[in-house]
Amino acid sequence: MNSVRSTSWENELKSCIRGKSLVFLLADSNLPDSYSKDIVKVCKIKNKTHLLKIKGGEQIKTHQHLIQIYNELDVVGADRKSVFMCLGGGTISDLGGLAASTYKRGIDFIILPTTVIGMVDAAIGGKNGINLESNVGILKNQIGTFYQPKLIGINFKWLDSLPKDEVKSGWGEMLKHALLIGGPHLEKFKNAEPNLASLIPLIIDSGNIKEGIVRRDVKENGERALLNLGHTIGHAIESLELDSSNASEIKHGIAVAWGIVFTLEVSVRKLGFNDALAKQLIKWIVDIIGYREHLWESKEVWLKMCKDKKNTNGNVKDVMLRSPGDADWHFTWEREEFTILWEQFRERYELTSC
Ligand SMILES: NC(=O)c1ccc[n+]([C@@H]2O[C@H](COP(=O)([O-])OP(=O)(O)OC[C@H]3O[C@@H](n4cnc5c(N)ncnc54)[C@H](O)[C@@H]3O)[C@@H](O)[C@H]2O)c1
Ligand SMILES: [Zn+2]
Structure with missing residues (x-):
């Protein structure tokens, strides 16, 4: 396990995205706009950056949402030198982590957790996953991979808006x-x-x-x-x-x-x-x-x-x-x-x- 977990997220982020062909930011649309705007501003200084917003929550941990992300990565021309960044809670990083770990057999991955669960648990340890709609109903986290993020960037200010x-x-x-x-x-x-x-x-x-x-x-x-x-x-x-x-x-x-x-x-x-x-x-x-x-x-x-x-x-x-x-x-x-x-x-x- 070689993830860096840091509260000086901005500096670490800059060093993680240096030289990357594209920064793909998956952000929770329930967050105040200023959070993703600030991050895009940092990334755009030196990198091509694309923002995709989806509404976080357990309902997004599906293969349909995974495919939506693959398609968007394809449309914006993400390649193996791109970096996939998640801004949100555990559902965004679980879904995004699976996308990052499988797209073109894996591209660099960064998590910027915005919930308490994200900061203490979901962002740490490299597990990701989606739920399976089975013949006995929904089964949690049945599809997923182990894939370590390069960086877990912590900013307690992002918790201010958390219900x-x-x-x-x-x-x-x-x-x-x-x-x-x-x-x-x-x-x-x-x-x-x-x-x-x-x-x-x-x-x-x-x-x-x-x-x-x-x-x-x-x-x-x-x-x-x-x-x-x-x-x-x-x-x-x-x-x-x-x-x-x-x-x-x-x-x-x-x-x-x-x-x-x-x-x-x-x-x-x-x-x-x-x-x-x-x-x-x-x-x-x-x-x-x-x-x-x-x-x-x-x-x-x-x-x-x-x-x-x-x-x-x-x-x-x-x-x-x-x-x-x-x-x-x-x-x-x-x-x-x-x-x-x-x-x-x-x-x-x-x-x-x-
Ligand atoms: N991979 C792992 O190791 C691991 C570990 C623990 C939990 N999990 C998974 O994480 C999920 C639970 O995590 P969670 O509670 O972070 O889920 P979540 O992503 O659904 O976030 C909870 C809710 O808060 C909203 N939200 C997130 N950050 C916000 C903010 N700063 N301001 C306002 N609203 C905000 C989201 O839109 C969502 O409605 C579960 O699916 C669980 O299975 C995974
Ligand atoms: Zn848990």
Whole structure:
């Protein structure tokens, strides 16, 4: 892994695009125009630059959007010496990363993340991907590659326009890193409110936790699977909401936080996680994310879990915790046990049944 992650993004950017035949900037149209204008201004000094704007969100992680990007690259004459730049959150960099890694077998790639999730997670580690519309509905991130960006350029000012619920979603992904590392970082994170003022000082550390894990296992042959904490359930819930055209209903980080609440409960039973600590953590998390109107039935969740891309030989894999800072990525689910535990969980946390 040889990406540079830097807060002096402008200087790094200039050096990354030096001598490139074309800068292709894919930007989220939900962003204030000034963000892409500033970047185009920097690029245009020495480079031919093309801007494509699309509206970010989970709905763009499709092969149709991928093909739209390939066509645009073709129309503007991008070649192997071109550089592909993404300005946006995780959906823009997941889609753009796949385009960059496959167009003409791969062109240079830069990510300028504009969400908390982007800065602490999606931009780091070189995974990209789109969702698959399968015979059991939408399946998250089933098509993708490993492809490292040359630069991850961080500018906290870009977070100023981020809606509050997206900041909270970022909190959910930062929670995952805090539980994986435990110790003083978790204690600091527990004292942080899910708002920008509290989270910004923790963003670089949170990203470092991911970077450390990825550096030791770039292609996910082992330890990197830890980063799926909360994601087996999280992705299942997100996919079910996408199927029901409720794409905006649950944010990625909130789905992950629900996955983590369930994981903590199961970890007490299966891995001896301290019961009192789990209860304390669960209360803290649920107080922030709030109860849900609807959590899906076990059979629906199970169907999605069976298609999770971590699974091998038909085993449904998950990540559990022995304690904060000590996770196990070898956990395998049995359907019967999952069904009982999930239905009990739903009863506790569905708003309608409280
Ligand atoms: N590749 C990875 O390793 C990885 C890791 C974590 C998450 N992800 C993926 O990332 C996605 C979630 O990331 P996300 O929350 O950044 O998604 P996102 O790109 O959908 O951004 C969330 C919303 O905020 C808007 N937005 C983005 N930046 C903004 C800004 N600065 N101001 C105003 N609005 C802004 C977007 O238009 C979108 O509506 C999921 O698809 C998830 O699977 C990937
Ligand atoms: Zn995630």
